[in-house]
Amino acid sequence: xxxxDTGAIRINDRASSAPVAGVAHTNARRMAGLLLAAGLLAAxxxxxxxxxxxxxxxxxxxxxxxxxxxxxxxxxxxxxxLPRTLLGLMIGxxxxxxxxxxxxxxxxxxxxxxxxxxxxxxxxxxxxxxGLFGLTxxxxxxxxAFLGAIITTVFVYAVGSVGRSGATPARLTLAGVATAAxxxxxxxxxxxxxxxxxxxxxxxxxxxxxxxxxxxxxxVLPFMALGLVLxxxxxxxxxxxxxxxxxxxxxxxxxxxxxxxxxxxxxxLAGSATAAAGPIGFVGLMIPHxxxxxxxxxxxxxxxxxxxxxxxxxxxxxMLGRVVMRPGELQVGIVTALVGAPVLILLARRRGASGL
Amino acid sequence: xxxxxxxxxxxxxRAFKVVRSxxxxxxxxxxxxxxxxxxxxxxxALAIGAVTLSSGAFEVPLDQVILALFGEVDDxxxxxxxxWRLPRTGMALLLGCALGLGxxxxxxxxxxxxxxxxxxxxxxxxxxxxxxxxxxxxxxxxxxAGGALLGGLVTAGAVYILAWRRGMQGFRLIIVGIxxxxxxxxxxxxxxxxxxxxxxxxxxxxxxxxLNGIGYERLVPALIVLGVLVPxxxxxxxxxxxxxxxxxxxxxxxxxxxxxxxxxxVLGVxLTATVTAAAGPIGFVALAAPQxxxxxxGAAGITLIPSAAMGGLLLVAADHxxxxxxxxxxxxxGIVTVSLGGIYFIWLLIRESRRR
Numbered sequence: 001x002x003x004x005d006t007g008a009i010r011i012n013d014r015a016s017s018a019p020v021a022g023v024a025h026t027n028a029r030r031m032a033g034l035l036l037a038a039g040l041l042a043a044x045x046x047x048x049x050x051x052x053x054x055x056x057x058x059x060x061x062x063x064x065x066x067x068x069x070x071x072x073x074x075x076x077x078x079x080x081x082l083p084r085t086l087l088g089l090m091i092g093x094x095x096x097x098x099x100x101x102x103x104x105x106x107x108x109x110x111x112x113x114x115x116x117x118x119x120x121x122x123x124x125x126x127x128x129x130x131g132l133f134g135l136t137x138x139x140x141x142x143x144x145a146f147l148g149a150i151i152t153t154v155f156v157y158a159v160g161s162v163g164r165s166g167a168t169p170a171r172l173t174l175a176g177v178a179t180a181a182x183x184x185x186x187x188x189x190x191x192x193x194x195x196x197x198x199x200x201x202x203x204x205x206x207x208x209x210x211x212x213x214x215x216x217x218x219x220v221l222p223f224m225a226l227g228l229v230l231x232x233x234x235x236x237x238x239x240x241x242x243x244x245x246x247x248x249x250x251x252x253x254x255x256x257x258x259x260x261x262x263x264x265x266x267x268x269l270a271g272s273a274t275a276a277a278g279p280i281g282f283v284g285l286m287i288p289h290x291x292x293x294x295x296x297x298x299x300x301x302x303x304x305x306x307x308x309x310x311x312x313x314x315x316x317x318x319m320l321g322r323v324v325m326r327p328g329e330l331q332v333g334i335v336t337a338l339v340g341a342p343v344l345i346l347l348a349r350r351r352g353a354s355g356l
Numbered sequence: 357x358x359x360x361x362x363x364x365x366x367x368x369x370r371a372f373k374v375v376r377s378x379x380x381x382x383x384x385x386x387x388x389x390x391x392x393x394x395x396x397x398x399x400x401a402l403a404i405g406a407v408t409l410s411s412g413a414f415e416v417p418l419d420q421v422i423l424a425l426f427g428e429v430d431d432x433x434x435x436x437x438x439x440w441r442l443p444r445t446g447m448a449l450l451l452g453c454a455l456g457l458g459x460x461x462x463x464x465x466x467x468x469x470x471x472x473x474x475x476x477x478x479x480x481x482x483x484x485x486x487x488x489x490x491x492x493x494x495x496x497x498x499x500x501a502g503g504a505l506l507g508g509l510v511t512a513g514a515v516y517i518l519a520w521r522r523g524m525q526g527f528r529l530i531i532v533g534i535x536x537x538x539x540x541x542x543x544x545x546x547x548x549x550x551x552x553x554x555x556x557x558x559x560x561x562x563x564x565x566x567l568n569g570i571g572y573e574r575l576v577p578a579l580i581v582l583g584v585l586v587p588x589x590x591x592x593x594x595x596x597x598x599x600x601x602x603x604x605x606x607x608x609x610x611x612x613x614x615x616x617x618x619x620x621x622v623l624g625v626x627l628t629a630t631v632t633a634a635a636g637p638i639g640f641v642a643l644a645a646p647q648x649x650x651x652x653x654g655a656a657g658i659t660l661i662p663s664a665a666m667g668g669l670l671l672v673a674a675d676h677x678x679x680x681x682x683x684x685x686x687x688x689x690g691i692v693t694v695s696l697g698g699i700y701f702i703w704l705l706i707r708e709s710r711r712r
Contacts (some may be wrong), residue, residue, distance in 0.1 A: 182698030341535035
């Protein structure tokens with residue numbers, strides 16, 4: 001690992017400097033793998049509705065979705081399991097895609113959506129909401145958290161882009177790390193002096209998709225949809241950016257415009273995901289790595305695979321969290337790392353782990 | 357020399373003084389500017405320390421503080437200054453120096469201004485160890501210190517072993533470190549959620565890093581451990597600087613690269629572990645001190661003595677702020693270092709880009 005003087009972490013070991021082609025070499029294989037993953041996702045969606053402290057048989061799940069009667073099981077499916085599963089799907093997509101975008105933009109395999117200060121900003125505003133305004137319901141936090149994420153990202157981008165060189169990846173990263181440190185310090189200062197705030201924050205910070213429900217989904221859906229469109233639009237320019245800023249410009253890509261679009265898309269996706277469910281780590285960091293390991297460096301394939309694989313990790317983690325401590329539950333934000341980290345370590349121990 | 361051939365002035369670069377022991381067996385090169393800067397930093401640190409000793413609920417005039425330390429003074433003043441306040445301020449100076457040194461070692465080894473022992477999982481592991489002791493075993497100060505030490509060292513060792521596969525590779529070490537840290541952080545979050553509110557807050561207070569309630573019985577062990585570690589670090593300063601040029605160049609100069617690196621990692625982790633055991637994980641000093649020292653001395657790379665002096669100054673100043681800025685509320689000192697350090701970092705980023 002070496003580093004430029006401005007602080008960019010650049011990893012140039014032999015195994016990671018050359019783009020690795022990926023396990024699936026041909027487009028036909030990539031397509032087949034994608035279909036397989038999509039099938040897996042569909043199965044996860046159904047299972048996520050069926051599994052829980054009270055298991056509901058699959059035929060009843062199907063009935064509840066398409067032929068609703070007022071029975072107990074049907075009510076559970078419609079009122080609890082369905083919104084939870086939908087939220088898991090949306091948040092998985094949002095976190096995974098924003099992770100893939102931020103890694104491609106900063107050319108840093110360690111970047112995750114939190115690096116622009118999204119999580120720290122959201123948490124800071126939630127602390128303010130609880131501490132100053134006495135708000136206590138999750139749905140009241142949403143707008144505070146979202147606002148915090150947006151303001152912080154804008155601030156980080158502004159700090160990162162003063163001067164003639166503009167918002168280079170290294171400066172963005174440093175600005176994000178520093179801003180997150182300050183906001184995190186102030187947040188924990190406020191919450192340590194105020195037990196009620198502290199108690200709310202430790203639950204919010206765990207990250208959960210169990211409680212938000214339809215209101216939260218409706219609140220964040222438009223932002224996520226917009227973010228998704230932007231994300232799919234920048235996949236191609238990001239392929240050029242991966243070659244370096246100068247070469248990308250020579251190829252006719254507007255590096256500046258791509259950066260701004262990526263920052264907007266990451267803010268919308270990660271900001272709304274964090275607002276709805278609290279900070280859920282690891283999805284955005286890990287899934288792009290796995291996708292890159294399967295399909296190689298083409299961002300378009302990476303994005304599509306991330307789109308499908310991320311919700312699988314999130315839903316599987318959520319299901320595990322419901323099952324392991326019945327009738328209690330483990331928050332999904334806790335389980336994602338416990339499930340994902342061993343996979344990541346195993347991948348890293350293989351030869352030719354994915355670089356960027 | 358005659359006037360026809362004036363002695364050409366040769367620029368030898370930075371001014372050095374070579375210090376030799378009487379028998380010429382030992383010698384050391386002393387960077388003059390670095391020495392002055394370090395001395396100045398230490399004097400400022402001591403001055404702030406004296407102010408901290410004088411202020412509090414019981415005000416002691418500065419001349420009385422000096423008398424209490426070096427001369428005769430009435431018993432009440434001696435009690436307050438020497439018995440109550442001195443251990444805490446002394447600990448701040450000592451731990452600050454240790455953090456500055458530890459940060460300098462890791463930034464030199466990784467050639468990365470963000471390098472720190474948490475890239476090999478030390479922080480997450482020590483927090484896990486401390487939480488287990490605080491929450492599950494209800495242990496006291498020494499048990500918490502032991503738990504943190506054990507957790508951190510075991511984690512660092514585990515990461516090193518997991519990442520070892522026919523040699524060490526930077527990228528793999530980082531990925532494995534992230535994975536293990538993420539799993540431990542999940543475990544930490546879970547333990548915090550399961551704990552009673554007061555216990556969780558006590559744990560979070562420890563996690564923020566605090567010097568509250570430090571007496572001689574805690575200062576002395578830290579003093580002994582650092583008394584052993586610090587001389588060892590200075591003995592390795594020369595090979596450490598040579599390693600910065602890359603393994604091959606260092607080997608050509610006669611440095612045995614792998615053992616020296618391992619020894620430096622062990623020493624760096626040992627310094628950080630001492631601080632964590634004594635006062636909890638105090639953030640940002642290790643990160644900021646070497647960078648600040650580098651800018652003040654105008655040195656080309658990371659230097660040990662100025663980094664240590666800067667670390668001592670930072671922590672003494674942060675401790676003064678933590679004790680008195682929000683009096684009577686006592687903030688954990690770690691929160692002050694993170695907030696102020698982060699703000700300084702942002703300011704530095706903006707200023708550096710303006711200049712370009």
